[in-house]
Amino acid sequence: MATIESLFRKRLVICVGAGGVGKTTTAAALALAGALRRRRTAVITVDPARRLKDALGLDGLSMEPQSVAVDSVHFDALALDTKRTFDALIERFAPNPAVSARILANRLYQELSNELAGSAEYMAMEKLHELLHLHRYQVLVVDTPPSAHARDLLAAPNRVTNLLASRAVSLLQAPAALLSGAPSSVARVALFPLLKALQRWTGLHLLHDLADLAAGFEHMIEGFHTRAEEVSRLLRAPSTAFVLVTTPEPHTVETAISFHRELTDGGFPVAGIVANRVLAFPRLDEETVPTAAWDERLRSKLLRNYRELQELSQRDRRTLRKLQGETGAPLLAVVPAVTVAPTTLAGLERFARLLL
Amino acid sequence: MQAARLLFVTGKGGVGKTTVAAALGQYAAGLGHRTLIVETATDGRLAYLFGYHALGPAPRRLRAGLDAVRIDARQLVEGYFSGLLRFPMLSKRLLASQTFNALTAAAPGITEFLLLEKLLGWIEPGFGVRRRGYEVIIVDGPSTGHALKMLRTPRALATMVPGGPLGKTARRLLALLGDHARTQVVLVSLPEEMSVRETIETQQVLEGDLTLRVARPIINRVFPRHFSATEAHLIEQNGELDGAAAPLLAAARFTIAYRREAERHVAHLRRALGASPILLRQLFTADVRAADLERFGRRLGKAVLEPVDDSRKPKAESEKHRTGHDTHGDH
Numbered sequence: 271m272a273t274i275e276s277l278f279r280k281r282l283v284i285c286v287g288a289g290g291v292g293k294t295t296t297a298a299a300l301a302l303a304g305a306l307r308r309r310r311t312a313v314i315t316v317d318p319a320r321r322l323k324d325a326l327g328l329d330g331l332s333m334e335p336q337s338v339a340v341d342s343v344h345f346d347a348l349a350l351d352t353k354r355t356f357d358a359l360i361e362r363f364a365p366n367p368a369v370s371a372r373i374l375a376n377r378l379y380q381e382l383s384n385e386l387a388g389s390a391e392y393m394a395m396e397k398l399h400e401l402l403h404l405h406r407y408q409v410l411v412v413d414t415p416p417s418a419h420a421r422d423l424l425a426a427p428n429r430v431t432n433l434l435a436s437r438a439v440s441l442l443q444a445p446a447a448l449l450s451g452a453p454s455s456v457a458r459v460a461l462f463p464l465l466k467a468l469q470r471w472t473g474l475h476l477l478h479d480l481a482d483l484a485a486g487f488e489h490m491i492e493g494f495h496t497r498a499e500e501v502s503r504l505l506r507a508p509s510t511a512f513v514l515v516t517t518p519e520p521h522t523v524e525t526a527i528s529f530h531r532e533l534t535d536g537g538f539p540v541a542g543i544v545a546n547r548v549l550a551f552p553r554l555d556e557e558t559v560p561t562a563a564w565d566e567r568l569r570s571k572l573l574r575n576y577r578e579l580q581e582l583s584q585r586d587r588r589t590l591r592k593l594q595g596e597t598g599a600p601l602l603a604v605v606p607a608v609t610v611a612p613t614t615l616a617g618l619e620r621f622a623r624l625l626l
Numbered sequence: 627m628q629a630a631r632l633l634f635v636t637g638k639g640g641v642g643k644t645t646v647a648a649a650l651g652q653y654a655a656g657l658g659h660r661t662l663i664v665e666t667a668t669d670g671r672l673a674y675l676f677g678y679h680a681l682g683p684a685p686r687r688l689r690a691g692l693d694a695v696r697i698d699a700r701q702l703v704e705g706y707f708s709g710l711l712r713f714p715m716l717s718k719r720l721l722a723s724q725t726f727n728a729l730t731a732a733a734p735g736i737t738e739f740l741l742l743e744k745l746l747g748w749i750e751p752g753f754g755v756r757r758r759g760y761e762v763i764i765v766d767g768p769s770t771g772h773a774l775k776m777l778r779t780p781r782a783l784a785t786m787v788p789g790g791p792l793g794k795t796a797r798r799l800l801a802l803l804g805d806h807a808r809t810q811v812v813l814v815s816l817p818e819e820m821s822v823r824e825t826i827e828t829q830q831v832l833e834g835d836l837t838l839r840v841a842r843p844i845i846n847r848v849f850p851r852h853f854s855a856t857e858a859h860l861i862e863q864n865g866e867l868d869g870a871a872a873p874l875l876a877a878a879r880f881t882i883a884y885r886r887e888a889e890r891h892v893a894h895l896r897r898a899l900g901a902s903p904i905l906l907r908q909l910f911t912a913d914v915r916a917a918d919l920e921r922f923g924r925r926l927g928k929a930v931l932e933p934v935d936d937s938r939k940p941k942a943e944s945e946k947h948r949t950g951h952d953t954h955g956d957h
Contacts, residue, residue: 289639289769290821416639520913521671522640551877558870568857575852576877578910585912609883611819 272511272541274602274626278307280511280541281402282410282504286533287515288525289416292546292605294318295612296515297413298326298347299622302338304409305345306622312346313411314397323349325614333397335406340615346407348397355397363493395501402504511541513602516593518548518586523593530597542602544625545590549583549607551576629808630749633764633841633930636773636828637814638821642846642906644671645914646814646926647766653923654931655692659761662748663688665696666741666768672696675914685748693760697744699737706740738776739783742799749802762931770828777803777811777836806839812930814844815895815903817888826898841930843895843903849884850907858882904929 277283277300285297297313304311312335318328326338326347333354335346357374364370373379398412504510512533516526526543533540554576564572594601605624612621635647644667651663665672665681673681673696676688681696688694708717749763767773780799783792803809811832815825825843832838853861861878895903906922 290641290816290818519640521669525669551873554873559874560869560871568860571852571857572861572874572878575881576874578850579877579880581910588912607880609880609887613819 272600272602274542274544277511277513277541277602278304278309278409280409281509282398282412282507283511283513283541284412284414284505285513285515285544286414286529287416288522288529291515291517291522292611293416293515294322294413295618295621296513296544296546296605296625297411298322298618299612299625300513301345301347301409301411302340302618302622303626304411305340305343308343309408310406311409311411312348312401312407313413314348314350314401315413316350316415318349318413322611322613322618325612325618338615340619348401350397359396359494359497363497395505396497399497399501399504506537506539508539510539512538513541513544514597514599515544515546517546518589520585520589523589526593527596530599540597540599542600543593543597544603544605545593545601546605547607548586548590548604549579550586550604551579551583553580629805630760631762631931632745632749632802632809633762633812634767634773634777634809635765635812635814636767636770637844638816638824639769641814641816641821643769643814644675644766645919645922646812646844646846646906647764648672648675649919649922650812650926650930651692651694651762651764651923652689652919653927654762654764655690656923657927657931658691660758661692661762661764662760663692663694664745664748664763664765665694666699666766672766675919695748697741699741702740702744703737738772738779739796742776742780743795746795746799746802750798770824773811774828774831777832777838781836803836803838810839810841810930812841812844814846817845817848817891819891822891822895825895829899842901843899844906844926845888845892845895845903846906847908848888848892848905849881851885853878853882 283297283300285293285300287293294315297315298318301311301313315323315326315328318326327336328347328349333348333351335348337344338347360373360379361370364373398410401407401410514526514530514533516522530540530543556573559569559573590601590604603625605621608621608624610617612618633647633650635643635650637643644665647663647665651661654661662685663672670680672694673679676694678686678688681694683695683697683701685693685695704717704721708714708721745763745765748760750759768776780796780803784796784800813825813829813832815821822845829840829843832840861875861882864875892903892905904926906925909918911918
């Protein structure tokens with residue numbers, strides 16, 4: 271059974287989950303905890319809250335590792351820049367500077383590198399591949415972009431290579447290639463309005479841009495493919511642990527359950543669940559509550575307030591039990607609700623203590 | 627017939643967009659408007675709130691005067707392109723083609739545009755349509771980033787493709803979205819830093835760049851203000867945290883701190899946007915009930931569906947008075 275301590279024996283710890291559940295904070299706290307265990311640790315964050323960013327010294331939102339010192343230990347923190355990681359990848363695989371310049375200037379590429387669903391996710395994976403190969407860190411904690419579905423996260427490498435390998439060049443020369451097997455005269459007639467429509471979308475000369483892009487990519491597809499396969503293997507390696515972060519709201523828990531299913535179906539090693547913002551006010555014997563100190567009105571307010579929070583506590587207990595039942599995954603940590611999200615290093619230390 | 631009104635609900639993931647859309651829809655229907663809620667997510671939350679298991683591509687009656695429909699982006703794209711091809715055998719091949727899927731996934735704006743075009747069909751049914759159109763359409767939109775992309779599409783398209791049916795549709799959409807008397811974007815937030823910051827940035831883009839009308843911001847899940855300032859002081863000064871009353875005091879301190887934190891974010895939002903947020907209280911039940919939807923609907927509906935008034939600067943005094951009691955003694 272995995273424990274939260276076992277995470278620090280992994281090389282790669284990936285925090286996943288829906289938006290707004292505390293992934294970034296959890297990832298930062300795990301990195302801090304790793305540092306406290308004297309492991310060389312780094313955290314890659316995605317869009318951290320302003321004040322957390324300040325606390326981490328990440329104000330420049332930089333891809334260059336920055337050292338965050340806590341007491342006598344320190345860990346590195348990096349913020350992901352999707353576009354720049356993508357650009358760096360192009361520069362790495364392009365056969366010469368002219369080709370990479372041409373790709374970087376392509377309009378479709380600019381759209382694609384910023385907007386294509388999943389490219390942020392892909393680039394997160396890409397960046398950590400690079401970092402792991404530098405052997406600079408023993409533990410790398412990754413905060414992923416908020417995804418409603420695990421598949422957005424994990425299909426990303428393939429989505430990019432699919433597009434690049436999709437016979438786009440031949441498509442422009444012979445649109446019938448799109449309908450392999452159909453008589454080509456029929457296909458041409460049938461496809462004409464379609465191609466026109468595709469061109470019109472967004473006014474990009476989509477096919478032209480794509481052909482241009484594909485021509486530029488021609489010699490790089492191999493490299494991309496190999497890299498995508500490496501990343502995909504890396505994510506399934508025994509030295510990798512996925513941590514599913516969730517809050518106990520019924521709807522969020524449903525999302526977490528399907529996330530977990532998608533991860534395990536895809537063969538990704540899920541170490542367990544971190545439940546964040548959990549209320550735990552135990553049942554109270556109201557008879558034993560002293561009356562002397564307060565007037566009746568305040569007493570009834572206090573009781574009502576307690577009952578409300580206890581109601582939520584019960585709900586949390588129920589949903590977390592359901593989560594465990596349906597996923598069979600261990601609860602690595604139950605982090606109680608704190609009123610102020612950690613936005614300073616001291617706050618992060620407190621959060622890390624709650625986590626561990 | 628008066629032109630239909632469009633409310634486009636968006637916000638960060640998990641802030642309660644669907645609850646807001648459902649409450650507004652129910653309220654509008656209660657006023658006697660023929661109302662349609664459009665679900666764009668695939669999680670079935672909307673149907674769940676109304677006790678149904680699934681919505682489909684055709685509007686379905688939820689209750690008197692209130693319909694709901696779910697639109698699936700993938701289906702729209704497939705429908706559009708098979709329509710262009712006209713040969714079922716070919717379109718089947720096309721839709722299965724990896725190249726086609728890669729192209730449509732990469733071509734920016736296709737799904738967003740088709741989704742908006744679909745809305746247009748419900749809002750302006752056109753001539754020769756027998757059924758009466760809807761009077762209020764509420765879109766339970768995607769989360770902020772994606773919603774912004776969607777709302778930008780018509781303008782991008784109208785500029786780039788001035789002619790043809792595509793350009794015409796883009797211009798109709800632009801006219802609809804830009805009509806402040808008809809269309810409002812409804813931003814939902816939580817009383818937390820990240821969420822409030824995103825709301826402020828989004829509103830600035832919506833009003834500034836896109837010149838859309840944004841309704842008063844909504845802050846969901848605000849803890850109640852159970853205790854007066856004097857009581858809060860008393861509770862926080864009381865050191866007795868180990869006796870029998872300890873759990874009561876700890877719980878009260880928790881609520882007070884949560885409320886204080888929420889008020890800080892509410893104030894931040896109010897200052898940044900110059901508009902008083904509408905507060906929805908934290909619920910203390912396992913899930914949203916019909917009665918909660920009704921109460922939320924009344925509060926939201928009065929602010930969002932009130933007769934159009936372009937001079938919508940809040941009156942400072944009465945707003946202050948109202949928000950002070952917003953989530954207080956509301957049972």
